[in-house]
Amino acid sequence: MRRVAVVGAGMTLFRHRMLETGKEMAFEASRMALDQAGLDIKDVDSVVLGSAPDAFDGVHMKGEYLLDGAGGTRKPYTRVFVGGGTGVFVPIAAWWQVASGVADIVLVVGEEKMSPLLPHPQYAFWSIFDPILERPLGVTLLWIFSLEMRRYMHVYNVSEEDIALVAVKNKRNALDHPAAQLAANITVDDVLKSEPICWPVKRLDVSPTSDGAAAVVLASEDVARRITDDPVWITGVGWNVDSTYWTNRDLCYPEYLEKAANMAYRMAHISDPKKEIDFAEVYDPFDYKELHHMEGLQLARRGEAPKLTREGVTQRDGDLPINPSGGLLGVGNPIAAAGMMKIAEVFWQLRGEAGKRQVKKPVRRGLAQAWGDLMQVGTVVIMER
Amino acid sequence: MSLPDGLRNTSQAKNWVDSLPLSYKYSAGVSGQRFAEGLKQGKILGSKCSKCGETFLPPSLYCPNCFVYSSEYVEIPPYGEIYSFAEADGKAIALIRFQGVTGGLIHVVKRPSAGKLKIGLRVSAVFRPAEQRKGDLTDIEFFEIRPHT
Numbered sequence: 001m002r003r004v005a006v007v008g009a010g011m012t013l014f015r016h017r018m019l020e021t022g023k024e025m026a027f028e029a030s031r032m033a034l035d036q037a038g039l040d041i042k043d044v045d046s047v048v049l050g051s052a053p054d055a056f057d058g059v060h061m062k063g064e065y066l067l068d069g070a071g072g073t074r075k076p077y078t079r080v081f082v083g084g085g086t087g088v089f090v091p092i093a094a095w096w097q098v099a100s101g102v103a104d105i106v107l108v109v110g111e112e113k114m115s116p117l118l119p120h121p122q123y124a125f126w127s128i129f130d131p132i133l134e135r136p137l138g139v140t141l142l143w144i145f146s147l148e149m150r151r152y153m154h155v156y157n158v159s160e161e162d163i164a165l166v167a168v169k170n171k172r173n174a175l176d177h178p179a180a181q182l183a184a185n186i187t188v189d190d191v192l193k194s195e196p197i198c199w200p201v202k203r204l205d206v207s208p209t210s211d212g213a214a215a216v217v218l219a220s221e222d223v224a225r226r227i228t229d230d231p232v233w234i235t236g237v238g239w240n241v242d243s244t245y246w247t248n249r250d251l252c253y254p255e256y257l258e259k260a261a262n263m264a265y266r267m268a269h270i271s272d273p274k275k276e277i278d279f280a281e282v283y284d285p286f287d288y289k290e291l292h293h294m295e296g297l298q299l300a301r302r303g304e305a306p307k308l309t310r311e312g313v314t315q316r317d318g319d320l321p322i323n324p325s326g327g328l329l330g331v332g333n334p335i336a337a338a339g340m341m342k343i344a345e346v347f348w349q350l351r352g353e354a355g356k357r358q359v360k361k362p363v364r365r366g367l368a369q370a371w372g373d374l375m376q377v378g379t380v381v382i383m384e385r
Numbered sequence: 386m387s388l389p390d391g392l393r394n395t396s397q398a399k400n401w402v403d404s405l406p407l408s409y410k411y412s413a414g415v416s417g418q419r420f421a422e423g424l425k426q427g428k429i430l431g432s433k434c435s436k437c438g439e440t441f442l443p444p445s446l447y448c449p450n451c452f453v454y455s456s457e458y459v460e461i462p463p464y465g466e467i468y469s470f471a472e473a474d475g476k477a478i479a480l481i482r483f484q485g486v487t488g489g490l491i492h493v494v495k496r497p498s499a500g501k502l503k504i505g506l507r508v509s510a511v512f513r514p515a516e517q518r519k520g521d522l523t524d525i526e527f528f529e530i531r532p533h534t
Contacts, residue, residue, distance in 0.1 A: 020446075021414035027447045031454070041452030058409035068449035116409040126405050135403065211412075 004098040005224035005231035006091075006383065008037025009344035011214035014181045014332030017115035018211040022057050023069030025213035026111045029337070030071050033215040034107070038227055044217075045103035047072035049079045049111065050090035052335035052372075055124035056114040070109040076102075082239070084285065084372020086110065087214075087339010088379040092237045094218050095381075104220045110340030111213040121209040128374065142198040142206075144246060144375060149200050149288045151251040156303030158291070160200060164191035165309050166287035167204050167329050173316060174326025176356035179341075181332035182208050191287075207285045207327075212334035214341045232350045235365075236270070236382035238263030244374045257296030257371065257378030264367075264380040273298050277382075278363040279321040279349065281342035283371040285328050293369060294322060296378065317360040324349060324359050339370035339379070346383050416444040419458050424524040427512045429461045431486055442488040461486055463510035464531065470494060470502050477502055481528055493527040507531045 010032025012018070012025045020028065026049070034040060049070045051062050059065045063079025070077075080086065080093045087110045094106040114121040125141045152158060165188060174183035186204065194203035224231040240263065242249050242256035249255075261273070270276045280299060284290040291305035299320060300308050308314055314322035325331055325345040328338050346366035348354045365384045371377065413421055416432055420443050423430035432444030435456030439448065442461055447454055461483050468489065470479035477496055482489040495511075496502060508528040518524040 017412065019412055019415055019418065021412055021417065024414050024416070024446045027452070031447070031452065034452070055407070058411060068445075069447070071452050073449050113412070116411050118408045118410055123405070123407055131403060 001099045002101055003221040004095050004234045005219050005221065006216050006234065006343075006347045007219045007224055007228050007231055008033045008035070008039070008217040009215070009347045010036060011179055011337070011341055011344055012212050013179045014210045014212035014334055014337070014341070016181065016208065016210060018113070020211070022059070022062070022066055022111050022113040022213075025113065025211065026066050026069035026109050026215075027071070029213035029215040030069075030107055030109055033217050037217040037219070039105065039217060041071045043105055044071060044075065044107045045105050046076040046097055047107045047109065048090055048094040048097070049077070049109045050081065050086040050336040050340070051079065051111045052081065052083060052086055053124050055127065056112060056117055056121055058116040066111055070111070071107055082241075082373050082377045082379065084283070084335050085239070085339070085370045085377040085379040086336040086372065087341070088343060088368050088370035088381055089239060090336065090340060091216060091218065091234070091343050091381055092239060092379065095234055095237055098218050098220050104223050106218045107215065108218060108340070109213065109215045110336035112334035112337045113211045114209040114334060115211050142201055145286055146198040146201050147246070148251045148292070149286065152288055152292060153200065155252045156306070158303070158306045160192055161188050162306035162310055163205065163288045163291065164188040166284065166290045167191050169309070169315060170284060170287075170290070170323050170327040170329040172330070173324055173357065174330025177326045177331050179212070180326050180330055181210055183326060183330050201286065205287045207329045207333035210332035210334040210338070212332060212337040212341075214337045214344050216340065216343055216347060230351055232347050233384050234381060235384045236264035236266075236268030236380070238267070238378075238380040240378050241373060242376035244376060249376060253302060254292055254296035254371070254378060256376055257293060257369070258298065260378035260380045261297045261369075264382050268382045268384070270382070274300070274320070276365065277320070277367050278361065278365050279324060279359050280367040280369065281323055281325060281327070281345050282369045283328065283339070283342075284323055285333055287329060289371065290322060290327070293371060297367065297369060297380070316357070319361075321359040324354065324357050326357075335372070339368070342368040342370065343381060350383060350385050414446070416446045416455070420444050421520040423458070423460070424522070425518045425520040427515065427518070429463050429490075429510065430458045431461045433457050433459050440486045442483060442486045442490065465489065465508055465528070467494065467502065467504055467506045467508060469504055472502065479508070479528065481508055492522070492525060495527045495529045497530045
């Protein structure tokens with residue numbers, strides 16, 4: 001297997017509605033990533049695009065629709081899709097190509113344009129429910145998250161206040177992100193008093209729906225050493241998927257994520273992730289999910305993530321900064337682009353290019369993670385200087 | 386070989402009809418908005434690549450070949466040529482290409498009162514009166530065959 005480096009990253013603003021079409025956003029993020037890498041489209045051997053359900057953009061076969069914006073015309077081009085986990089799965093699919101020697105330079109693009117769908121992007125999820133067992137109940141996705149959040153609170157005796165601290169932290173971190181959609185200085189009380197959507201899930205526990213794109217460029221070691229003094233290496237990748245039946249999963253502990261993480265840790269020769277991972281961008285479409293995912297990643301013991309959060313360990317100046325970017329709660333959640341934003345953030349943090357978002361302690365190794373499909377896929381990428 | 390019951394009794398399959406009532410509000414896009422504004426002013430706008438100089442219609446924010454931003458929007462004279470066409474139900478749709486331009490427009494062509502539509506015929510855009518234009522493709526009512534010049 002060949003070593004694989006990240007050599008450039010780019011992203012658009014994340015906003016509720018962008019004038020740019022999906023193609024235009026894909027182009028802008030890709031152009032920025034190529035510019036940072038000092039490369040042109042003719043240098044790119046292959047393109048991998050990630051985007052979530054076609055129903056958002058409202059253009060069926062979105063991968064094909066986005067082709068020229070992602071620079072894929074007349075190149076080997078693939079769209080990959082594992083729902084919300086897509087953003088961190090796209091670089092994995094691109095990594096295969098470079099690690100195997102199929103390609104030397106791969107452009108990796110995540111795009112989502114959720115705003116077209118009326119009455120609300122959320123309604124795209126109507127169609128994911130089982131027509132026999134679930135649709136007759138008239139539930140939305142939020143009901144599922146409510147089941148998970150309540151179970152998590154129950155098992156570990158976690159308070160709403162502890163969970164709200166995640167939203168407070170991430171939205172504040174996002175104040176330093178130039179692309180952020182929902183950066184804010186809010187209090188725990190603001191979260192608790194926000195409109196209940198499906199208790200215990202309240203408005204400010206939830207990330208927004210967004211339009212946006214993000215891209216990175218992967219290169220083989222030879223190419224990376226030639227074009228940059230500062231490559232960031234992908235040293236571990238992992239993915240895993242659990243049963244699609246809600247009824248057959250542990251709603252309190254994401255076992256599939258533990259398996260995905262262990263796959264990546266083995267590859268990266270990590271035996272004690274809590275000590276060996278310097279910071280992480282974990283998937284936080286809901287505040288409780290950051291806690292959930294920290295535990296699945298074994299960055300905290302089971303039930304310990306709320307305590308670490310309360311003690312400030314996960315702040316940017318803490319011992320284990322989590323979501324220094326501001327995460328999905330603060331920067332926004334254009335699904336596949338949101339996961340790619342996390343990949344870009346780990347890259348920028350490791351290169352010391354995160355500006356006001358730069359975590360305080362020196363960092364050598366970071367992790368990005370996403371979650372999705374039918375709430376049961378885990379995707380993990382580990383990157384190192 | 387015996388088939389499972391389910392395969393033998395397909396006429397018994399229970400089914401029901403469901404619908405997902407969704408509608409969409411699409412962004413025109415950066416280049417799409419310029420194109421739409423152009424149509425409203427009775428102009429066909431293309432984009433020009435800042436690197437290779439190629440002109441694209443419909444216009445694009447970027448050149449799909451060089452993968453760089455387009456440098457400018459240029460007005461394309463509304464005279465083109467039928468590249469191919471399809472006819473059915475008393476209506477004709479053609480791909481119309483324009484000299485020196487990559488791409489083209491697919492639009493309605495008004496059939497000539499005498500003679501037939503042919504590939505290679507020269508056509509020109511007929512815009513609706515300014516007060517009826519909405520800033521979309523239908524601001525061009527149709528293309529018509531240009532009289533021999």
